Amino acid sequence: MSDILDLSIGEAGRQVRQGRLSFPELAGACLDRERLTRRLNAFSEIYERQAVELAEAYQTLLRNGYDLGPLHGIPLALKANIDIQGHEMHAGSRILQGNMAGRDAVVSLRLKQAGALILGTTTMHEFAWGGTTDNPHYGACHNAWDAARIPAGSSGGSGVAAAVRSAFATLGTDTGGSIRLPASMNGVTGLRPGVGRISTEGIFPLAWSMDTVGPLARSSEECALVYTALSGETPLSLDDAPYPLRIGVIEDYSDQGLQPDVARAWQQTLALFGEMGATIAPVRVDGLENAVDAQVIVDAAEPSAVHGHWLQSRPEEYGEDVRMLLQAGLGFSAVEYLQAQRYRTWLRQQLERLFRQVDVILTPTLPFTAPLSGQAQVVIDGQPESVLTGNMRFTCLPSLTAMPALSLPAGFDAQNLPIGMQLIGPDGGEQMLLKVAHHFQQRTDFHLRRPPCINDSLSP
Amino acid sequence: MSDILDLSIGEAGRQVRQGRLSFPELAGACLDRERLTRRLNAFSEIYERQAVELAEAYQTLLRNGYDLGPLHGIPLALKANIDIQGHEMHAGSRILQGNMAGRDAVVSLRLKQAGALILGTTTMHEFAWGGTTDNPHYGACHNAWDAARIPAGSSGGSGVAAAVRSAFATLGTDTGGSIRLPASMNGVTGLRPGVGRISTEGIFPLAWSMDTVGPLARSSEECALVYTALSGETPLSLDDAPYPLRIGVIEDYSDQGLQPDVARAWQQTLALFGEMGATIAPVRVDGLENAVDAQVIVDAAEPSAVHGHWLQSRPEEYGEDVRMLLQAGLGFSAVEYLQAQRYRTWLRQQLERLFRQVDVILTPTLPFTAPLSGQAQVVIDGQPESVLTGNMRFTCLPSLTAMPALSLPAGFDAQNLPIGMQLIGPDGGEQMLLKVAHHFQQRTDFHLRRPPCINDSLSP
Numbered sequence: 067m068s069d070i071l072d073l074s075i076g077e078a079g080r081q082v083r084q085g086r087l088s089f090p091e092l093a094g095a096c097l098d099r100e101r102l103t104r105r106l107n108a109f110s111e112i113y114e115r116q117a118v119e120l121a122e123a124y125q126t127l128l129r130n131g132y133d134l135g136p137l138h139g140i141p142l143a144l145k146a147n148i149d150i151q152g153h154e155m156h157a158g159s160r161i162l163q164g165n166m167a168g169r170d171a172v173v174s175l176r177l178k179q180a181g182a183l184i185l186g187t188t189t190m191h192e193f194a195w196g197g198t199t200d201n202p203h204y205g206a207c208h209n210a211w212d213a214a215r216i217p218a219g220s221s222g223g224s225g226v227a228a229a230v231r232s233a234f235a236t237l238g239t240d241t242g243g244s245i246r247l248p249a250s251m252n253g254v255t256g257l258r259p260g261v262g263r264i265s266t267e268g269i270f271p272l273a274w275s276m277d278t279v280g281p282l283a284r285s286s287e288e289c290a291l292v293y294t295a296l297s298g299e300t301p302l303s304l305d306d307a308p309y310p311l312r313i314g315v316i317e318d319y320s321d322q323g324l325q326p327d328v329a330r331a332w333q334q335t336l337a338l339f340g341e342m343g344a345t346i347a348p349v350r351v352d353g354l355e356n357a358v359d360a361q362v363i364v365d366a367a368e369p370s371a372v373h374g375h376w377l378q379s380r381p382e383e384y385g386e387d388v389r390m391l392l393q394a395g396l397g398f399s400a401v402e403y404l405q406a407q408r409y410r411t412w413l414r415q416q417l418e419r420l421f422r423q424v425d426v427i428l429t430p431t432l433p434f435t436a437p438l439s440g441q442a443q444v445v446i447d448g449q450p451e452s453v454l455t456g457n458m459r460f461t462c463l464p465s466l467t468a469m470p471a472l473s474l475p476a477g478f479d480a481q482n483l484p485i486g487m488q489l490i491g492p493d494g495g496e497q498m499l500l501k502v503a504h505h506f507q508q509r510t511d512f513h514l515r516r517p518p519c520i521n522d523s524l525s526p
Numbered sequence: 527m528s529d530i531l532d533l534s535i536g537e538a539g540r541q542v543r544q545g546r547l548s549f550p551e552l553a554g555a556c557l558d559r560e561r562l563t564r565r566l567n568a569f570s571e572i573y574e575r576q577a578v579e580l581a582e583a584y585q586t587l588l589r590n591g592y593d594l595g596p597l598h599g600i601p602l603a604l605k606a607n608i609d610i611q612g613h614e615m616h617a618g619s620r621i622l623q624g625n626m627a628g629r630d631a632v633v634s635l636r637l638k639q640a641g642a643l644i645l646g647t648t649t650m651h652e653f654a655w656g657g658t659t660d661n662p663h664y665g666a667c668h669n670a671w672d673a674a675r676i677p678a679g680s681s682g683g684s685g686v687a688a689a690v691r692s693a694f695a696t697l698g699t700d701t702g703g704s705i706r707l708p709a710s711m712n713g714v715t716g717l718r719p720g721v722g723r724i725s726t727e728g729i730f731p732l733a734w735s736m737d738t739v740g741p742l743a744r745s746s747e748e749c750a751l752v753y754t755a756l757s758g759e760t761p762l763s764l765d766d767a768p769y770p771l772r773i774g775v776i777e778d779y780s781d782q783g784l785q786p787d788v789a790r791a792w793q794q795t796l797a798l799f800g801e802m803g804a805t806i807a808p809v810r811v812d813g814l815e816n817a818v819d820a821q822v823i824v825d826a827a828e829p830s831a832v833h834g835h836w837l838q839s840r841p842e843e844y845g846e847d848v849r850m851l852l853q854a855g856l857g858f859s860a861v862e863y864l865q866a867q868r869y870r871t872w873l874r875q876q877l878e879r880l881f882r883q884v885d886v887i888l889t890p891t892l893p894f895t896a897p898l899s900g901q902a903q904v905v906i907d908g909q910p911e912s913v914l915t916g917n918m919r920f921t922c923l924p925s926l927t928a929m930p931a932l933s934l935p936a937g938f939d940a941q942n943l944p945i946g947m948q949l950i951g952p953d954g955g956e957q958m959l960l961k962v963a964h965h966f967q968q969r970t971d972f973h974l975r976r977p978p979c980i981n982d983s984l985s986p
Contacts, residue, residue: 113590116590116591119590120586120587122583123582123583123584123586123587124583126580126582126583127580130573130580130612131610131611131612132638133611134638134639150591151591151593152590152591153591170593179594179639179640298758
């Protein structure tokens with residue numbers, strides 16, 4: 067039925083401009099899709115009446131020559147920790163329940179100025195502090211490919227909404243992996259811009275020295291449209307080949323301890339990039355064994371500083387997991403925090419040197435595919451690994467170094483769960499990452515496959 | 527009656543946000559005002575049906591929290607040489623009659639993204655090449671204060687529409703004075719940004735090395751809102767005092783050969799700035815006797831290069847004055863052009879040095895107030911001066927040096943015709959000029975007086 071949602075943002079926009087489709091139809095298709103997939107709990111709030119009014123208004127603007135560009139009239143959804151004027155911004159928490167945003171976050175305003183239609187907000191892990199999007203206050207969000215599994219987090223709803231296309235693209239926030247993890251586990255493309263690249267003003271902070279905000283969407287091309295609106299940068303032509311392309315692979319790291327299907331996808335991805343003309347170069351990074359620990363310290367101490375007051379005065383209003391993490395964050399010493407920051411600088415210097423030899427670094431996004439809800443450990447090669455540290459294993463590298471990274475769909479496991487690969491770029495490399503991913507996506511269809519729940523819904 | 531149009535842009539916006547006024551009412555008031563003042567011929571085209579639709583759409587957006595800022599829903603008008611998607615861009619010419627713009631000029635798009643409502647286009651001197659806005663193809667535009675007089679040009683319609691407030695603000699283009707002259711003669715504030723500050727992409731060129739685009743409005747505060755939307759700069763707070771302020775006055779220049787009422791306003795302006803705490807410093811600029819000649823050369827050769835082909839193939843389609851000017855432009859030698867450009871560099875270097883000693887330079891905008899239509903000369907102290915060179919006497923300095931300048935209302939002559947003063951600033955000094963003008967306007971009411979044609983129209 068709802069073929070409209072198979073159109074890319076660019077195609078949908080062209081059809082509207084040719085009069086073969088309208089913004090009200092586009093918004094209606096997303097609202098219908100949201101209803102069909104409601105049990106996944108991707109949306110936190112849906113501005114349905116507003117969406118109908120806005121779609122009409124955007125149609126009127128376009129008819130009168132007010133063409134604000136490729137996002138004009140395109141339904142998007144934003145993570146629930148982003149201020150949208152006149153709407154609740156609860157960041158998945160009970161503490162902020164009823165907190166109405168008096169003004170827009172910078173990203174919300176930029177999307178509005180680009181003509182986007184904000185359909186609503188997406189579910190998230192409480193205060194963005196966790197990777198399962200199992201929210202004690204607003205319910206659990208479920209993986210788009212298998213509702214028994216986690217959608218990852220903290221931007222779980224953004225990943226699921228982008229996967230089922232109840233929105234054409236979504237915004238997530240990423241501190242230690244919160245865009246890339248749900249992108250990987252739900253089979254969509256997610257860009258974590260470098261720290262500071264896009265203003266986080268009006269977004270509830272997690273760990274300010276690593277916090278970023280960026281798009282999740284089906285394709286790199288779609289992410290690029292959103293990224294351009296957010297950054298104000300002149301867009302690169304994605305169609306220009308990114309070659310010669312030198313891809314760095316970190317020795318004794320990127321191919322270690324992977325689930326067999328992930329390991330297979332890793333090898334196939336390398337082979338495909340090789341066929342496409344990229345040079346694969348082994349590179350070394352020292353001290354990676356300390357990366358997850360460093361991230362844990364920074365990603366614990368900074369949030370606990372943010373939450374200090376509430377943690378004292380309203381501890382019972384936090385979910386248990388988040389309260390424990392925040393309380394744990396109080397236990398780190400200043401010296402531990404400073405050592406972690408020194409480690410970050412050293413790691414960043416290593417990567418800066420590497421980026422003189424290679425254009426991007428490739429890793430898997432995660433060692434495994436989506437675990438079952440409630441599953442705390444994944445066993446790989448007989449070795450148990452906690453989901454929490456497994457989540458950080460590869461995503462910590464851009465987080466610690468404040469560099470941009472992108473997760474792109476690169477395969478499926480035997481259970482038809484998506485597998486993601488992570489491209490890491492140097493400072494300012496966001497567009498280059500989008501371009502490399504676009505070229506991969508022109509040769510592959512992993513990003514085009516539809517989660518079974520959509521096909522089921524659409525079957526007669 | 528139409529008190530709405532006495533509201534500043536800021537006040538009108540606040541009233542809409544408080545629910546005491548609506549965008550359809552605002553647009554309706556401007557459309558009514560345009561009808562009442564139609565004999566002045568300020569508008570080239572009015573998008574009436576569109577204005578009604580857009581006003582409703584903007585009201586819908588605002589109601590749903592899409593608040594695009596202070597220009598949201600504010601009716602503006604653009605000079606007829608600026609591309610507005612889907613509308614005719616004829617630049618006041620017969621040659622471009624029926625030329626439909628396929629896309630927006632950068633300034634049009636930026637205003638749309640800021641939520642502005644473009645009411646239509648304003649009349650102009652053919653191809654912007656002249657100072658009377660007496661257009662052989664579309665009729666003469668008339669001064670807002672006395673319809674028997676010229677509104678100046680080339681952005682005459684923009685000056686008149688801003689003066690009678692058939693639009694809250696307008697865009698003009700300024701090469702040799704085409705924003706500042708109509709601002710001065712119609713009693714409004716007009717900002718010529720420095721060359722290159724605002725993109726002129728999508729605007730029909732006159733002389734590319736001096737072309738700029740900027741706002742005309744009642745107050746500096748209103749010009750600042752438009753300038754911010756166009757430039758994307760973070761706005762200065764206009765309310766912070768610009769003091770200490772050092773105002774440079776060019777010896778043997780700024781006070782020479784002025785009509786007596788202009789001379790009186792000049793002295794009063796200096797005195798007022800002095801009272802407000804500014805230091806008035808005499809400064810010297812060498813070689814000013816060559817400035818008008820240099821401007822004539824550049825402002826003739828570059829347009830003639832642009833028009834070369836049509837001048838050959840379709841000369842009969844130009845108005846006589848413009849054809850003659852363009853043909854005259856063909857007669858300059860390359861050496862003359864290059865010498866003029868060398869002179870510009872030397873003049874600019876002098877001004878750059880001056881701007882280490884003073885913050886702004888003050889001159890009258892014009893030696894005289896609005897001449898009668900058809901009047902070719904103005905006699906001052908028994909000396910005849912052509913309107914054409916008189917127009918350039920003071921405005922040429924920023925044009926030649928590519929620096930920003932602003933004309934602000936600073937008095938009236940015995941016939942109740944407005945007098946303007948010109949503030950010139952260094953590169954990047956646009957916001958400072960707006961701030962200095964704002965402080966002047968907080969102490970004066972010249973910019974608030976209404977042209978008699980409005981009062982007449984409103985009398986029972």
